[in-house]
Amino acid sequence: MGGSRLIHTIFGLLMCFVINLASAQDVLPITESAVIAFQEGNIDQAKDRIHFALASETEKNHPYTWCVKGFVYKEIYKNNAQGNSKSPNREIAIEAIMKSMNLDTDQDYFELNDKALRFLATSIYNDVVLSTRSLTEYTLEEPEQFYKRYKEIMRFLDPNADFKQQDLELYRVLAEAHHRIYLKDPEKNSIYFDRCASYYEQALKVSPEDTLSNYNLAILHYNKGVYKIKKIDHSTEIFELITIQDECIELFKQSLPFMLKAHELDPYRIEPLKGLRAIYKSLSEEEEEEKYRALLEKYIQEGIIKTQEGK
Amino acid sequence: MKAFIVIGLSMVFALLPLEQNELDGEDTVANFKAAFLFQFAVSNNWPPSNAGDSFVVGIVGGESVYNELVDKYANKPVGSQSLEVVMLDKTPDIAKCQMIYISKAFSKIQGEAETRKWIKGAQNIPVLVVSDTDKGLDWGAAINFKVVDNRIRYEISTAQAEQHEITIGSKILSWAVQD
Numbered sequence: 075m076g077g078s079r080l081i082h083t084i085f086g087l088l089m090c091f092v093i094n095l096a097s098a099q100d101v102l103p104i105t106e107s108a109v110i111a112f113q114e115g116n117i118d119q120a121k122d123r124i125h126f127a128l129a130s131e132t133e134k135n136h137p138y139t140w141c142v143k144g145f146v147y148k149e150i151y152k153n154n155a156q157g158n159s160k161s162p163n164r165e166i167a168i169e170a171i172m173k174s175m176n177l178d179t180d181q182d183y184f185e186l187n188d189k190a191l192r193f194l195a196t197s198i199y200n201d202v203v204l205s206t207r208s209l210t211e212y213t214l215e216e217p218e219q220f221y222k223r224y225k226e227i228m229r230f231l232d233p234n235a236d237f238k239q240q241d242l243e244l245y246r247v248l249a250e251a252h253h254r255i256y257l258k259d260p261e262k263n264s265i266y267f268d269r270c271a272s273y274y275e276q277a278l279k280v281s282p283e284d285t286l287s288n289y290n291l292a293i294l295h296y297n298k299g300v301y302k303i304k305k306i307d308h309s310t311e312i313f314e315l316i317t318i319q320d321e322c323i324e325l326f327k328q329s330l331p332f333m334l335k336a337h338e339l340d341p342y343r344i345e346p347l348k349g350l351r352a353i354y355k356s357l358s359e360e361e362e363e364e365k366y367r368a369l370l371e372k373y374i375q376e377g378i379i380k381t382q383e384g385k
Numbered sequence: 386m387k388a389f390i391v392i393g394l395s396m397v398f399a400l401l402p403l404e405q406n407e408l409d410g411e412d413t414v415a416n417f418k419a420a421f422l423f424q425f426a427v428s429n430n431w432p433p434s435n436a437g438d439s440f441v442v443g444i445v446g447g448e449s450v451y452n453e454l455v456d457k458y459a460n461k462p463v464g465s466q467s468l469e470v471v472m473l474d475k476t477p478d479i480a481k482c483q484m485i486y487i488s489k490a491f492s493k494i495q496g497e498a499e500t501r502k503w504i505k506g507a508q509n510i511p512v513l514v515v516s517d518t519d520k521g522l523d524w525g526a527a528i529n530f531k532v533v534d535n536r537i538r539y540e541i542s543t544a545q546a547e548q549h550e551i552t553i554g555s556k557i558l559s560w561a562v563q564d
Contacts, residue, residue: 250404253406286405289405289406290404290405290406293406293407293408294406296408296409297406297408297409299413300409300411300413301409303411303413303416303417304411304416306416306417306420306457307457307458308423308457308458308461308462310420311556312421312424312428312556312557312560313556313560315417315420315421315424316560319417319536319537320536322413323534323535323536326535327535345405345408348408349408352408352410355412355413355414356413356414357535358414358532358535358536358537359535
């Protein structure tokens with residue numbers, strides 16, 4: 075409701091602006107009739123009129139006409155389809171506003187278009203996050219598709235836009251989502267382990283100094299080794315035991331550099347210290363294990379250790 | 386309009402709490418050692434005098450290995466017997482066992498003399514002694530755990546096993562570390 079009032083205010087301002095333009099109403103009468111319908115809350119009529127305007131030779135190439143189309147479809151999206159990530163109305167609104175911006179060489183409608191497009195881009199980014207949260211085996215492609223579109227729009231608004239932080243967050247969130255699927259059934263879902271690792275690796279390409287990605291990737295490999303070990307039982311033959319051990323040692327070795335990096339980045343955090351102890355113990359490297367055990371004890375005694383809960 | 390946009394963006398970031406994965410605290414080394422001990426139990430050839438209801442594995446000072454054995458292998462079949470795991474605290478109890486394991490921690494803390502005392506306690510009785518220290522075989526054990534390329538492996542003295550009337554099985558022999 076508040077958003078609707080704001081839109082009306084904006085269109086009121088827009089109307090003033092347009093009226094001040096020489097003969098604007100004479101130049102764009104159909105578009106103006108769409109704006110009037112919009113202001114009266116008659117969105118269906120506004121939609122019909124703006125389509126009529128876009129079929130008119132005299133109005134179809136005016137940035138204002140496309141701007142109004144964008145706002146009409148944005149309103150339709152907001153009223154009827156918000157939360158529906160697949161709503162075509164949002165995409166129609168985006169295309170219309172982009173078209174308006176391309177036609178608007180004098181930047182008469184820049185502020186309106188820019189804000190509307192940023193709003194729509196934000197709604198897409200929300201869908202990135204929401205689709206990641208509810209990610210299943212059947213919707214794996216959705217978050218990256220939404221994110222690709224979000225970046226296209228943001229780059230349209232600012233060709234020099236920097237996505238480093240958002241790339242990092244996306245890869246980490248996708249890694250977590252794939253990890254959750256993997257953990258549901260590590261045997262059946264082993265492909266999600268590889269995807270999870272791949273997303274953390276992508277996160278580390280974006281930001282090699284990201285402690286969380288380093289730590290989580292280390293744990294991912296380490297815990298996979300532990301999972302294999304836990305499956306050993308009385309039915310395991312000795313040759314299988316040897317093979318499992320070889321596989322696990324490789325996983326522990328893969329885990330180590332990431333855990334070392336996490337510790338280097340955050341030396342007083344308890345989890346990487348515990349992780350290093352566990353990895354070195356599992357690699358039967360007793361001196362190294364002892365080194366990190368002593369360090370952990372020292373930091374705890376000195377009260378300088380950091381935990382997840384409190385820094 | 387501006388305020389609306391700001392609210393929208395802040396909602397996005399609120400939706401992104403990141404999780405820290407949890408380390409699985411399983412004692413992997415104890416797990417492998419317990420698994421190997423079970424293999425030693427099922428794959429070696431034991432003298433007929435050992436044919437009671439239970440195949441008893443005695444543990445000297447290795448609580449984590451004991452716990453793994455109890456959790457995963459207790460009551461599992463060893464030939465016609467079922468596996469029983471006991472903690473040992475005095476050498477005369479060795480006679481109740483078919484196999485004893487003298488843990489690495491025990492040998493490290495108690496030293497050579499105490500370790501040798503336990504190995505000697507098994508002399509002249511059909512008990513397989515498994516040690517976990519660099520000089521285990523030199524001190525008289527039949528099987529000794531050792532670390533090779535970060536892996537838990539074992540070395541064997543078939544002669545010392547035979548002194549206890551135990552024939553090391555071919556599968557166990559085939560994976561043993563050769564000097």
